[in-house]
Every structure is written in C-alpha cells, then in structure tokens.
Amino acid sequence: MINSEIRAVTLETTSSDVAGTPGAAPAIVEVRGLSKRFGATRALVDGSLSVAPGEVVALLGENGSGKSTLVKLLSGVLSPDEGQIFVAGTAVRLRSPRAALAAGIVTVFQEILAARDRLVLDNLWLGHGSPVLSRTAVTGRRRLASEAWHRLAGHDVDLDRPLGELTLMEQQICVVVRALLRDPKLLVLDESTSTLDVELRDRLFAEVRRRAADGMGCLFISHRMDEVMAIADRFVALRTGQVVGVRRRGEADARELIRLISGRDVEAGARRTGTVRRGSAAVRLEDVSLRPGTRPFAATVSRGEIVGLAGLEGHGQDELIRCLAGLQTPHSGSVHVAGPKGRADDDPAAVTTYRGGVARGVVYVPRDRKVEGMADVLPIIDNYSMPTLDRDRIGGVLRPRRTKTRFQRDARTVNFTPGRQDSIGRLSGGNQQKVIIARWLAAEPRVILLNDPTRGVDLKTKHELYEVFRGLADAGAAVVMLSSEVDELVHLMDRVLVFHDGSLSAELAGDDVTPESLVSAYFGRPAVPTAPTAPTAPTAPTAPTAPTGGH
Amino acid sequence: MAVLTNVVATVRRSPLTVVIALVVVLLAVNLGLSPTMLSGHQLPNTVNLLVPSVLVAMASVPAVMSGRGGIDLSVGPLLGFVNVVLVGVLVPHSLGSVWLSLPLMLAIGAVTGLVNGIAIAYGRLQPVVVTLGSYLVLSGLALVVMPQPVGVVPTWVTYLSGAWLGGYLPRSLLLVVGALVLWRILRYRGAVGTILATGSDDRAAFTSGVRVSRVLCLAYASGGVFAALAGIGLSVLIGSGDPTVGRQYTLAAVAAVALGGNPLIGGRGTMVGPMLGASSLFLIQTMLSSLKVSSLWIQVVYGAVLLFAVCANAALASRLTARPRVGVA
Numbered sequence: 001m002i003n004s005e006i007r008a009v010t011l012e013t014t015s016s017d018v019a020g021t022p023g024a025a026p027a028i029v030e031v032r033g034l035s036k037r038f039g040a041t042r043a044l045v046d047g048s049l050s051v052a053p054g055e056v057v058a059l060l061g062e063n064g065s066g067k068s069t070l071v072k073l074l075s076g077v078l079s080p081d082e083g084q085i086f087v088a089g090t091a092v093r094l095r096s097p098r099a100a101l102a103a104g105i106v107t108v109f110q111e112i113l114a115a116r117d118r119l120v121l122d123n124l125w126l127g128h129g130s131p132v133l134s135r136t137a138v139t140g141r142r143r144l145a146s147e148a149w150h151r152l153a154g155h156d157v158d159l160d161r162p163l164g165e166l167t168l169m170e171q172q173i174c175v176v177v178r179a180l181l182r183d184p185k186l187l188v189l190d191e192s193t194s195t196l197d198v199e200l201r202d203r204l205f206a207e208v209r210r211r212a213a214d215g216m217g218c219l220f221i222s223h224r225m226d227e228v229m230a231i232a233d234r235f236v237a238l239r240t241g242q243v244v245g246v247r248r249r250g251e252a253d254a255r256e257l258i259r260l261i262s263g264r265d266v267e268a269g270a271r272r273t274g275t276v277r278r279g280s281a282a283v284r285l286e287d288v289s290l291r292p293g294t295r296p297f298a299a300t301v302s303r304g305e306i307v308g309l310a311g312l313e314g315h316g317q318d319e320l321i322r323c324l325a326g327l328q329t330p331h332s333g334s335v336h337v338a339g340p341k342g343r344a345d346d347d348p349a350a351v352t353t354y355r356g357g358v359a360r361g362v363v364y365v366p367r368d369r370k371v372e373g374m375a376d377v378l379p380i381i382d383n384y385s386m387p388t389l390d391r392d393r394i395g396g397v398l399r400p401r402r403t404k405t406r407f408q409r410d411a412r413t414v415n416f417t418p419g420r421q422d423s424i425g426r427l428s429g430g431n432q433q434k435v436i437i438a439r440w441l442a443a444e445p446r447v448i449l450l451n452d453p454t455r456g457v458d459l460k461t462k463h464e465l466y467e468v469f470r471g472l473a474d475a476g477a478a479v480v481m482l483s484s485e486v487d488e489l490v491h492l493m494d495r496v497l498v499f500h501d502g503s504l505s506a507e508l509a510g511d512d513v514t515p516e517s518l519v520s521a522y523f524g525r526p527a528v529p530t531a532p533t534a535p536t537a538p539t540a541p542t543a544p545t546a547p548t549g550g551h
Numbered sequence: 552m553a554v555l556t557n558v559v560a561t562v563r564r565s566p567l568t569v570v571i572a573l574v575v576v577l578l579a580v581n582l583g584l585s586p587t588m589l590s591g592h593q594l595p596n597t598v599n600l601l602v603p604s605v606l607v608a609m610a611s612v613p614a615v616m617s618g619r620g621g622i623d624l625s626v627g628p629l630l631g632f633v634n635v636v637l638v639g640v641l642v643p644h645s646l647g648s649v650w651l652s653l654p655l656m657l658a659i660g661a662v663t664g665l666v667n668g669i670a671i672a673y674g675r676l677q678p679v680v681v682t683l684g685s686y687l688v689l690s691g692l693a694l695v696v697m698p699q700p701v702g703v704v705p706t707w708v709t710y711l712s713g714a715w716l717g718g719y720l721p722r723s724l725l726l727v728v729g730a731l732v733l734w735r736i737l738r739y740r741g742a743v744g745t746i747l748a749t750g751s752d753d754r755a756a757f758t759s760g761v762r763v764s765r766v767l768c769l770a771y772a773s774g775g776v777f778a779a780l781a782g783i784g785l786s787v788l789i790g791s792g793d794p795t796v797g798r799q800y801t802l803a804a805v806a807a808v809a810l811g812g813n814p815l816i817g818g819r820g821t822m823v824g825p826m827l828g829a830s831s832l833f834l835i836q837t838m839l840s841s842l843k844v845s846s847l848w849i850q851v852v853y854g855a856v857l858l859f860a861v862c863a864n865a866a867l868a869s870r871l872t873a874r875p876r877v878g879v880a
Contacts, residue, residue, distance in 0.1 A: 077758065098760040113758050115751035117818035118744070126748055127759035129741050178759070 026089035027052050028217040029074065029105060029186045034083035036069050043069040045241045047083070051186055051217035056208060058232035059221045060261045062458035066241040067221055068110070071190045074219070075107035076100035087185075101127070104185030108192040110221075110456060112171050114178075116164030121145055123163050124178050148177050152207055153200065168195050168368070169313040176204065180211075187211070188219045193227055194455045197313040197484060198522060205231050223458050225254045226487060237261045262460055279303030281338065282447050282478035283324065288333035290319045294502035296333055301447070301478045306469060308489045308513075309482040311499035312522050318367075318451070320499070321482050325364035325449050326357035337362055337447060358387075361446035365436055365453055367482075373436050376425030380435055381407050383424045388442045410438040413471070415464045430461030437468060448472055450481040454488060466492050486515050498522060566812030566820070569863045570827045573810070573856070577834035584841040591718030598721040599712055599788045601833050603630065606781035607800045608807035608829035609730050609822060613770035613777075614667075614678065615808050616743075618750030618817030621671075623771060624682040624801050626778040628689035629663055631797020633782025635693045638702035638792030647705030656779045663689070664775020668768035686801065693794040700793040704786045712787045723787050726780045727826075734822055737773060746770045750817030806853065807832060810860045831856070 030050035036043050044066040051057050061067045072078040074085065076094035084091050087103045094100040100107070114123050124145045142159060149157050153173050163171060172195040179187060187208065193201045208218050208231065222228050228235070235252065237245040237260040245260045252260070281300045289296040294316070301307050309317040322328045323335055329352055337351045337360045351357045357364070366372035374383050385392070385403045392402040411418060416434040424432055433453055440448065450469070454462045469492065473479045483489050489496050496513050498506040498521035506521035587593055607626050614623035633656050641652045663685065670681045714721040737743050749756045749766045757763045785797065809815060810831060811824025835852055 075758065096760075096762075097758045098762065101760045107758070109758060113752065113755035115748040115755050115818065117751035118748050122744055122748065123755075126756060127761045129745075 027086070028088060029219075030086040030089075031070075031074070032084050032086070034070065034073055034080045034085070036073060036078060036081050042241050044073070044080075047238075047241075047243055049219075049236055049243070051219055053215040053217055054212045055233050056212055056218040056220055056231050057234045057236060058228045059219055059236050059238065060228065060257060061238035062261060062460050065238040065261065065458075067238055068190070069241075070238070071107060071109070071188055071219075071221065074100065074105055074186075074188060075109075076105075098127075101182060104183075105188065106179045106182045106184035106186070107188040108175050108179045108190060110191040110194075112168070112175055112195070114163055114171055114175055116171075117162060119160055120157060120163050120166070120174060121159040123174055124149075124159075124181060126178065144181060145177070148181050149173070152177055152180065152203060154203060167314060169197065169200065172196060173200070180207070184216060186217045186219060188221075190221045191223070191456050193222055193224070195313070195484075198486070198519060199312060201227065223456070223462070224485060224487070225258065225459070228257070229254055258459060279476060283338070283480070284336040286334050286336065288320075288323070288330045288335065289503070290316045290323070291331055291502040294331070295504075297504035299497060299504065299507070301480055303446075303476050303478050304473050305494040306473050306479040306481060306492060308493035308496040309480065309499065310484075310489050310496050310518060310522070311505075313484070315522075316499040316502040316504075317482050317497075319502070320497075321364075321449050321451055321480065324351075324357075324447070324480060325362060326351045326354040327364070357447075358443075361444070362449065363440040363443055363445040363447070364449040365433075365440060365451060367451040367455065369432055369436060374424055374432065377423055379422050380418065380424045380427070384410070384435055384439045384442070387439065391442075406442055407438070410441045411435075413441055414438045414468050428458075428461075430457040430465075433457055433465065434461070434468075437465070441472075445472075445477055447478045447480070450479065452482050452484055454483070454485065462488075486518055489513060489518055490515060566864065567824050567827065568812075568867060569860050570811050570824055570831060573831045573860060574827050574834065577831055577838060581834055581838050581841065584838060588837070591714075591716075594718055595712070595714040595721040595723075597837070599723050599784075601830060602723045602726055603781045603784035603788060603800065604803060604807070604829040604833055605727055605826050606630075606730055606777055606784050607804045608811070608825040609734070610774045610777035610781060611804040611808050612813065612820065612822055612825050613746060613774045614682075615813055615815055616746050616750050616817050616820050617767050617770040619671075619678065619753060619767075621678045621750065621767075621770070621817055622682065622805065622815070623664070623667065623774050623778075624679065624805075625663065625667060625685040625689055626774060626781070626804055627798045627801030628686050628693065629660060629775065629778040629797070630782040630785055630800055631794060632663075632689045632693045632696075633659055633779045634785045634789075634797065635697045635792050635794050637708070637782070637786055638704060639697040642702065642705055647707075649705075649707040652705060653707075653783075656782060657776055660775035660777070660779025660782070661772045662775070664772040664778070665768055667775070668771030671771065672764035672767035686798075690798055693797065697792050697794045700791060700795075702792040704790055704792075708783065708786045709790065711783075712790070723784060726784050726787075730777050730780050731822075733773065733776065737769075742766070742769055742773075747818055747820075751819070803829070803832060803853075806857050810857055812864050828860075 027050035032048050034047040035045055047066065047070055049057070049059075049070070059067050059070065069078065073080050074094070076097045076099050079093075079095065085094060086092070087105070092099075092103055094103065094105070115126065118126075121142065125141050145159060146156060157166075157170065163174060166174070172192065176189075176192055189208075193204065196204065208216075208220075212218060220228070220231060233249050235245075235247045235249075235257055236243060237247075237257065239261055247257070247260075279302050282303050283301040285297070285299045287296040287298060309321055311317045319328065319330075323330045335351050337357065351360060351362065354364075375386075381403060384407050388406075389398070389403070392399050392406070411434075414434040414437050416431060416438060424435055427435070437453070448469075454465055457465065466488075469479055469481065481493070483493075490513050493513060495507065495509045496518065497504055498508065498518065500522065506517075508517055508521065581588055588597060607630055610626040610630075611623055614621045636659060637647070637652055637656060641647050641655065646652055646655070667678075667681055667685055670676050671678050674681075711722045711725065734743070745756065745761050745766050746769070749761060749763050753763050756766070781800070782797075786792075789796070807828035808820075808825045810828030811821065811826070813820030813824055832853060835856060836849055839849055839852060840846070
C-alpha cells in the first residue's frame with residue numbers, strides 16, 4: 001500500500017517532465033507502469049503504451065493477455081493498482097467511465113453495451129443528460145445523430161425505433177456512432193468490428209482515418225490479423241499481462257506479429273485437406289427460397305465436408321442456417337436431413353422444427369452465445385450436460401460421476417482444460433465456445449451447424465477450434481459454418497455458399513475460394529475465375545506454407 | 552390498408568391498449584349500473600376514493616422502471632406513516648399548517664425513498680429485501696406513533712376533500728396534478744430517460760457516463776414523494792389518522808403497474824398505464840359493490856383481471872412482433 005503511494009508520487013514528478021518536454025507534442029494518452037491484479041492473477045504487469053495524435057495503435061494479444069484489463073483501466077471501469085495514466089501530458093485519475101469520457105477517452109466495448117428498450121436516438125446520446133438543458137438541443141441532436149450514422153453506415157436509420165428491434169450489426173453501428181458523437185480524443189475500439197460486414201468495416205476504417213487526420217488517436221483491438229494489418233500504424237503485443245513487443249507498420253508481417261503474441265510459431269490450423277472425401281448427402285435443400293420473391297435454389301451438404309455460408313450481413317445466410325436448424329421455416333421449398341444410421345441414407349426427411357432437427361442429429365451452435373447459448377451463472381459442467389443429461393440417468397436417478405467422465409472426454413477433444421473457474425460466465429470467450437461445442441459433441445451429431453463460432457475468439461483458440469471442426473468432419477459429420485471472416489472461409493472450408501439478396505449467389509469450391517472471388521460474390525457479381533493468379537495468396541496473412549501439424 | 556397498418560403500428564408501439572380498453576369497458580358498466588356516479592353530487596367522493604390508489608401506483612413506477620429487480624414494497628406503509636405523522640404528530644404540535652406540514656410530509660417520503668435507494672444502489676442489496684425491510688419498519692413505526700385510529704386532519708386537508716364547479720372538479724385531483732408536474736419536470740430534465748436506460752441495461756448506462764447509483768437513488772426518492780402525496784390523499788379520504796390502512800395499498804400498486812403494461816423487469820413503461828391500471832382496479836371494486844357482490848370476492852376478481860390483462864398484453868406484444876426480421880438491404 002505504502003509502496004504504491006510512493007510510486008505514485010515518483011510518477012507525479014516524471015509526469016511534469018513529460019509535460020515540460022519541449023518540442024514534441026505530448027501523446028494524447030500515455031500509460032506508464034500500469035498494473036492490475038485480481039486476487040492471485042496478475043492481469044496486467046507494468047503496462048506502458050502511448051498513442052500520439054493521428055496515430056492508430058493496434059493492441060494485440062490472445063484472450064487473457066491483459067488487453068481487456070488495459071481497456072477497462074483506460075475507460076475508467078477499473079482503477080489501476082499501480083501506475084499512471086497521462087492525458088495530454090497531465091496525470092489523471094479515471095475513477096469512473098464518466099471521468100474517462102470527460103478526459104476524451106471514449107471506448108466501444110467488446111460487448112454491445114446498449115439499452116435495447118430505448119430508442120436509437122436515446123442510445124446515441126446516452127449519458128449526455130437532458131437535451132433540454134444541454135447546449136445541443138433536441139433537434140440538433142437528431143440532426144447530428146442521423147448525419148453521423150449516415151456517414152458511418154452509408155444508409156439512414158429510423159431514430160425512433162427501439163434499439164432492440166435492430167439487427168445485431170445495426171446495434172454495433174449504434175455503439176460506434178455513440179462513441180463518435182462524443183468527438184473522442186482517443187477512440188478505443190475493442191473488438192468492435194466483429195459483427196460488421198466487410199463493407200461496413202471498411203467504412204469504419206475510413207472514418208477512423210478521417211478523424212485521425214484531424215488529430216484523433218485510436219487504440220484498435222481485433223483478433224483479425226487482416227484488419228489489424230489494414231489500419232494500424234503501430235502494433236503493441238501483449239502476452240500474459242506484459243507488453244512483449246512494439247513494432248511500427250512495415251517492421252513486422254502478420255507471421256511475426258502472431259509469433260510475438262503467441263510466443264511461438266502457429267500453424268495455420270486445420271487446412272483444407274485438398275482431397276475432399278465426400279460421403280453421402282446429409283442435408284439436401286430443395287427449391288428453397290428464403291424470402292418472398294427471392295430466387296429459389298438447391299444445395300446439398302455431404303458427410304465429411306465443411307461448408308461455409310458467407311455474404312454481407314443480412315443477405316440470407318443467417319436465415320438459411322436457422323432454417324437448417326429448424327428454428328425457422330423457409331418461405332418455400334424444403335430442408336431434408338438424412339435419417340439415423342441404419343436407415344437408408346436416401347430417405348431424408350424434411351426438418352421443420354428444432355426438435356425434429358435434434359432428433360435427426362442436427363445440432364446448432366448459435367451466434368450470440370450470451371443470449372442463446374449458455375446459462376452464464378451455472379457451472380461449466382451443467383452448461384455442458386444440459387441437452388444430454390438423460391444419458392446419465394440410471395433408473396431415473398442422475399449419476400453425476402458419469403457426467404464428469406463424459407465431460408472430461410469431450411473437453412479433451414476440444415482442447416479445453418478445466419481450470420479453477422466454476423461458472424461459465426467467468427471463462428474467456430474462446431473457452432466458453434469450446435464448452436458449448438463440447439456440449440454438442442456429446443450429442444454425437446451428424447450435422448453440425450455453427451453460426452460464426454469464432455467471433456471474438458483469439459487466434460490460438462480459433463486454430464484449435466478449426467482442428468476440432470476438421471476432426472468432426474473427418475469423423476463423418478457434415479459441418480455447416482456461417483462465417484464473416486474471409487481468412488477462415490478461404491482456409492477452412494471445402495466449399496463456400498455465398499448469399500446475396502436473400503438467395504444463393506455463388507458456390508465456390510476448393511481453390512476457387514479466394515478473398516477476391518468471395519468479395520465479388522458478396523456484392524452479387526459473378527465470381528471471376530481465379531486460376532491464373534499466383535498460388536502465393538498475398539492477402540492471406542495467416543497462411544504459412546507449412547503443412548498441417550496436428551497436435 | 553395503410554390506415555390499418557398505421558393502427559397496428561400504433562397499437563404495437565403502445566403498451567396501453569389493454570388497460571385503456573379495460574377502463575372504457577369498466578366505466579361503461581359502472582355507468583350502466585349507477586348512472587349518477589359521475590354527477591356533481593357523487594363525483595368528489597368517487598375521486599377521493601380513487602386518488603390514493605392512483606398516487607400509490609405512481610409511487611411504484613420509478614422503482615420498477617429502474618430495473619435490477621427494482622420494486623418498492625414500502626409505498627403502502629409509507630403512505631400510512633405519512634398519514635399518521637400528519638394527524639398524530641404534526642397537528643397536536645400545531646405544525647398542521649399547509650406551509651409546514653406539506654413540505655415535511657414530502658420530505659419524509661423523499662428521505663424514505665432515498666434510504667431505500669442508497670441501500671440498493673450503494674449497498675448493492677436486493678430491492679425486494681430492502682423495501683420489505685422498510686415496509687416492516689414503517690408499519691411498526693406507524694403503530695408506535697398511533698396505536699389506534701384517532702384524530703382529525705388539518706383544515707387544508709379537509710379543504711382538499713371538497714370540490715369546485717358544483718362538484719365537477721374535486722380538489723383532491725390537485726395531488727395527482729402535483730405528482731404529474733413533478734414527473735414532467737423529471738422527464739424534462741432527462742431523469743426519466745436515464746432511469747429507463749439504467750433499467751434497460753445498467754452497464755451500458757454506466758459505461759456511457761450515466762451516474763447509475765444516483766439515478767437509482769433518484770428513482771426511489773421520487774417514488775417516496777409520490778407515496779407521501781398518496782398519504783395526503785389518504786388523509787383527505789378518511790379525515791383522520793389510521794395506522795393500519797396503508798399496508799394494503801402495496802400489492803394493489805404492484806398490480807396496477809403490471810395492469811398498466813409496465814414490464815416488472817424495468818427499462819420500459821409509462822406513467823399513465825399504471826394510473827389507468829389503478830383506476831380499473833377501483834372501477835372493478837365499485838362495479839362489484841353496485842352489483843351487491845360480497846366484498847369477499849373482490850380479491851378474487853382483482854387477481855383474475857390482473858392475470859387476464861397480463862396475458863392479453865403479452866399476447867398482443869408477441870403477435871405483433873413475431874414477424875420475420877429483415878436485415879439492412
């Protein structure tokens with residue numbers, strides 16, 4: 001306690017040095033020696049970082065590396081145990097989010113934090129107090145809000161709708177616009193692109209660049225290397241709570257950065273096997289049209305393959321995966337799923353309900369795991385065993401030991417090591433996803449539907465998940481995975497179904513799946529044959545040439 | 552077609568549809584049974600009976616809106632306590648003049664609500680437990696101050712029981728108007744918006760710079776002030792002090808909030824809905840007494856109507872929102 005006080009005092013004196021340094025403009029925000037511990041866990045150790053005006057700094061690290069802690073310290077949600085935060089050269093104490101906002105540090109958090117019952121307009125000005133008493137009156141707020149929204153999103157929004165009625169992506173836009181409306185000096189984007197489609201993400205980057213040209217600083221956090229490489233001027237890598245490296249743009253490629261944050265060379269994970277061993281058809285779509293007036297299409301998914309669903313947000317891929325799960329019915333046409341083993345495979349039955357799907361071995365891992373996927377106050381093992389608990393009943397009596405044995409087996413399969421944490425809500429996003437996938441492994445699925453399963457999951461865990469998915473396919477399951485990440489589609493999928501305007505616009509297979517062919521299909525243009533392009537695929541930063549190393 | 556769509560959209564936006572329909576039907580039935588109910592002769596009595604129920608329903612609203620399991624069970628005993636303090640303490644010590652007693656009673660309400668709010672916001676205690684505690688404390692204190700119903704109200708309270716315009720404008724409505732003005736001011740200052748935002752997602756509000764703890768305190772304190780106004784309404788109605796009558800208002804207030812279409816999980820809701828909800832409960836009571844139904848049946852009918860209204864609200868909401876959601880084109 002005394003130590004930390006002395007340390008604070010010494011830092012005060014250095015702060016005046018910083019402020020007094022002639023010539024160089026002070027950093028918008030600088031942190032020095034920031035430390036935070038939770039009980040025995042040292043979440044952040046001696047973290048130092050600075051962001052200059054006009055600079056975009058990427059903060060890289062796996063889940064649990066201290067990124068979130070640093071973000072929470074900067075946004076006033078947590079206070080540091082040690083260390084200081086300087087804003088424009090002056091030491092500040094950010095006791096609350098309100099104080100951080102007043103200092104010009106505006107954070108868009110990883111979760112979409114918004115009052116879903118309130119109108120879009122109220123959400124955009126949340127925390128500004130009454131419009132009647134503030135300088136910007138009601139009409140002014142309305143105008144500023146719709147202008148800012150339009151500039152970022154390229155389309156208008158009904159400001160008088162409850163936010164909860166909007167799509168996940170629009171809700172994400174809302175929290176970003178809310179931050180921009182505060183005219184931040186430092187904008188902290190913590191995984192704020194995970195629900196945005198490619199087009200919107202590019203628009204956001206353009207907006208950040210525009211503001212940076214006017215002197216705004218940006219701290220950018222993303223698990224997607226392509227995004228990080230696209231926008232950052234400088235990279236700060238964190239590992240187990242410590243800053244392990246700082247690189248300027250051009251000093252390091254994606255491979256080098258991944259090595260920095262993981263501390264070792266990471267394989268590309270489960271690569272396409274090259275030879276697709278297709279089994280019999282597991283899912284057959286016949287004349288399916290998803291919405292009134294959209295062109296009907298047909299498709300099949302076979303055992304042993306991983307099929308990606310892609311497209312810009314809201315173009316039909318989400319509806320299709322929900323139709324496959326039996327959570328909604330297509331506008332017309334039917335979804336057939338092959339029956340259980342032993343029955344003829346060419347006797348697929350139409351699936352129209354979720355229960356019907358479950359009975360045929362279809363499992364669905366939803367996108368929003370917080371809401372649809374887990375009971376976050378319950379223990380991990382209860383979250384695991386929920387749908388399969390009946391198997392642990394002997395004569396109507398539950399045998400917890402059996403559940404435990406099963407859990408240990410399936411946890412090993414997904415590479416999840418149960419730690420001391422008991423409730424699933426306390427796990428990192430990646431580990432939560434592993435538990436949820438283990439849950440469905442226990443159901444011995446024949447068709448696995450994954451709705452953007454790696455969203456907000458760190459690189460290392462992502463690759464582990466890819467291995468698991470590939471393993472499931474190899475074991476004979478049909479894997480259908482909706483993904484919004486181009487890298488993932490290119491490297492993992494055997495085939496990709498691309499959706500545009502509520503219908504299937506392209507079906508790409510094998511080496512035809514390239515970033516270029518995907519993006520042109522996203523916009524409804526016919527895929528350009530990609531045979532002549534060099535096999536080196538320079539836009540795919542996470543693709544080393546080494547073969548898959550199964551570990 | 553376009554008109555119909557608009558009507559459907561309005562109905563969908565408005566959680567008040569069910570309660571308004573209920574009030575209209577009940578009012579028609581009541582007028583059929585006793586056409587003189589709204590005459591200048593009877594109106595003041597009717598309104599005086601109604602005012603405490605409406606005010607106590609209003610008192611429950613901010614706490615429920617503020618979310619985090621927000622509810623204020625202490626509003627009933629608080630209204631009784633205010634009545635007892637007025638008749639049993641202020642009048643005997645010749646503090647019964649309107650300029651002294653009115654601010655004092657409002658202060659009692661505000662402070663009680665504030666104490667609840669502090670325990671909930673800063674103590675991070677469950678609202679049900681905190682306000683159940685103050686429910687018991689206030690019920691007990693009322694009996695300590697005044698063991699039996701006794702006393703007379705000051706003249707300004709008696710004055711409020713009368714009416715202007717030959718009976719067509721009961722003066723007790725001033726209390727409701729006062730409460731509505733206060734609520735209007737809170738809305739105007741943006742406080743109602745922050746209460747609702749906090750109720751909808753307190754972490755979103757907190758990280759957006761809303762001082763969530765203060766907002767919760769304000770919600771409970773404003774509820775306390777409404778409950779104090781209800782206490783004055785009760786004094787107008789009974790014209791004396793009664794230490795036990797207040798308690799029964801609590802559950803009726805919660806019922807009125809639910810009837811009015813405000814979800815008990817907070818984040819949404821109106822002030823008018825619960826006021827109408829309280830009115831419909833009142834109209835059920837008068838209807839049953841006009842029909843000479845035993846008063847023992849009143850609670851049964853209350854409960855049945857409440858369940859019906861909640862189901863109707865839910866059915867309406869789900870039927871109108873269960874449409875396929877179309878993403879951005």
